[in-house]
Amino acid sequence: MQTKKEYATELFNPGLNCAQAVLAPFCEEYGLDLETALKMTTGLGGGCNLGELCSAVTGAAIVIGLKYGRCTAENLVAKTNCDMKVAQFVEVFKALHGHVVCRDLLGYDLTTEEGKARKQATDRATSPCNTFVCSAVEILEKLGY
Secondary structure: OOOHHHHHHHHHOOOOOHHHHHHHHHOHHHOOOHHHHHHHOHHHHHHHHHHOEOHHHHHHHHHHHHHHOOOOOOOHHHHHHHHHHHHHHHHHHHHHHOOOEHHHHHOOOOOOHHHHHHHHHOOHHHOHHHHHHHHHHHHHHHOOO
16 A cells, blocks of 8 residues: 555656645545645645745645634634644744755755756655655655644
8 A cells, every 4th residue: 555655756757746745645545536636736846936945845734624713714723723732833843954944955956947956857756855745745744644
């Protein structure tokens, strides 16, 4: 049987982004169909293509929201709980990797021509992003997702 981390890597390596790869292994468990999940996270890769918040972190926040999120504005207990769970994830991720911002994690800026070329030249299977995807999935699992 394939692990969630293996499934995430299987999706990331051929070209799906970090958010897609992190969210997908958790879809069935939380009642989200895979096609919808992949579509809704398409624009999140590379920190929304701006080098901002790592999309592996964003994908993890979506997983956390699927478990602890709220459906009404009035449900402040669920919002507070979900916010705390996301902060817990971010704290662990940041402790492991030092940052949560894509360009800081990679050490280069994806919005520059040099950064785009560097990303294109990197083998996805051995890229830092693959490490961040695997790490995000592992953290989620350790935290009970």
